[in-house]
Amino acid sequence: MGSPPMKTPLTQDTIAAIATPPGVGAIAIVRLSGPQSRRILGELWISSCRSVENMETHRFYYGKIRKPALEIQAISPDIHTPEDAPSIIDEVMVVCFEAPRSYTGEDMVELYCHGGSVVVQEVLAACLDAGTRLAHPGEFTRRAFLNGKMDLAQAEAVASIIHAGSESARRHATEQLSGRLSQIIHQSMSSLTQLRAFVEATIDFPEEDIEMIAHAGIKERLLPIQSQLGRLAETYHAGRLLKDGARVVLVGAPNVGKSSLMNALLGQDRSIVHDVPGTTRDYVDAAWNLNGIVVHLTDTAGLRSADETVERIGIERSHQKMEEADLVLVICDGSRPLNASETEFIKQLDPERSLVVMNKSDLPKQCELSETISISAQTGAGMPELQEALCARLLGSGPQDVEGVTITALRHKQALDEALEALTAASNAVIEASSSEFVAHHLTQASQALGEIVGEVTTDELLGEIFGKFCIGK
CATH class of the missing domain: 3.40.50.300 (P-loop containing nucleotide triphosphate hydrolases)
Incomplete structure (x- = not known):
């Protein structure tokens, strides 16, 4: 399966959020993503062992997090060194991720502090005071999608894993995150692209296009695509029960x-x-x-x-x-x-x-x-x-999965139905010996509908609806 095309992030600012659930626990995580992640960590980091500039990517380091310098001076003018106790927020472990080898595809920093509700809020506040802004719900995963780290179906699977209410729901969401659904969709889109290219090539031969399409067996070559997508759409009933109960x-x-x-x-x-x-x-x-x-x-x-x-x-x-x-x-x-x-x-x-x-x-x-x-x-x-x-x-009696994949999102079911409707129209156009332009038009509609599933065809409104359901730290 080919990777989704690279996309430019909506903004180049650096975001921060708490990535762990609220409440008391052993460890809490504050996550940063964006071009200023390391600079902001440098303003808060205290360690005699390793400076931020010398940190290797994907390695943990121990140190302390302090309040930003301007805040320290505003609150306590008598503090002269960042190591003074009143400026220290917590002892932490930190790991840096250099772009593009990160979840979002950007420079990232994760701070692992003690899990009390007060301390993690203070660490987040220090990051915000140092120049980050609070992330929107799902913005980390949205940036991962925009930077080509995953397609839209995989991004939706992240939320499905988080909200899974059973082992079966988790297993199917993990399959979707691995790219199994995307692989089936891309294979169908690739087959349709090949068929559409041939049909569009016949447009230059208006007196022979119908005969050429019939001879090439376009209708017969559409059948396996229709069959697979149809069976995939039928899994939605079981998938909805697995996801929502x-x-x-x-x-x-x-x-x-x-x-x-x-x-x-x-x-x-x-x-x-x-x-x-x-x-x-x-x-x-x-x-x-x-x-x-x-x-x-x-x-x-x-x-x-x-x-x-x-x-x-x-x-x-x-x-x-x-x-x-x-x-x-x-x-x-x-x-x-x-x-x-x-x-x-x-x-x-x-x-x-x-x-x-x-x-x-x-x-x-x-x-x-x-x-x-x-x-x-x-x-x-x-x-x-x-x-x-x-x-x-x-x-019910319908299929529960196709090649281990089950449709759990209504959006995917609707897109599959639109694609199947367009493929039926294309097949009917071949049977009725319609002009090749009509056949090509319906094949294009089918490809666009499938593209909506993996995010190759999308809108800001759709992305807002999908990622708005995520938690802030994801």
Whole structure:
């Protein structure tokens, strides 16, 4: 895969930010990037072993960080040497990275200080007073993209790794950061460029272009590209669940065992269980890991006609949660027959977004209903089968990856859909024996749509939207 083209940074100023999470810890990191990084470190650095000018790239050095000279004189005029104790902020380890061998592709400095919230803020303040400015959210990674250190899909993967809620989500994000998605996109773009070059060459032969395109088998050569991109687009459903998690709502009449089932799935008492109807008056949320998918479970108020105001509001919220859910688990009590309202409720459900679970299989069976999963939240019977059914229903029958790559961003899915639409139009133009200009136009549209994924076609608004979701220190 070829590297993205070099791009000029939006600014040449030097930025700084805290790169570690807020709070107390053993170590905190303050990161600088830009042409003045070493000069600014020189204003703050105290060490009898190594001056900033003699520091080698990619090596750690021990020293102390002090306040800038002007600030020291303004606060304490009696201090004459930078080694005086009141000017020292902290003992640190520091490492310099010379461009282009750094994360951003620029000169960088990383300061490793003690992790207290006060000391790291003082180190950052000293860097700002010495001439840096506070970085915008995601600006370090944005500069890495602009300097050709990574493409846009890889840059988005950085945020996905940081926010990964499961091992599966982390693994797929790591694959994207390694460039696997970008490789597939670049391969498709390269194939389209070759086809477009041939089609555009036939424009000079208007009386023979249609015959030349047909003879070259352009339509047949588009098929494998369409097939691969189509399968890649189909992975978005599974990818979205891996990245954002699935919303599963437990609904049913009072006392059918919704709360007991939720507690059984979680392996802990999260919902209150009692035989008094209406115990759960509002929804209860909890996260659960299902084979690598983060499932956001919601236990809802029992569905019935309620006179009490608080319970009635809880039931209204139950209906709202059902509309937002990826999957609705309808819990029924298998030890008694279904009443008319339960039967009607099940009939109205979307079968693609619902699963009927017959609870209390440890008691004598009194309810006959087809296409249900029989379980006992009390004894655990049927729980493995329920989890298997949940996985199958959530992930669906579509491909979960193409060559180890899964699409997790809606932006990528939309770009793939645009590319596929353009390729279909190009194929139809060949079938209809349209002019080669039309075929070339649609191939260009497909390439541009794919270019949006890796950042070869982009806008400042798009970059602002993507990197604005990052943390400041990344």
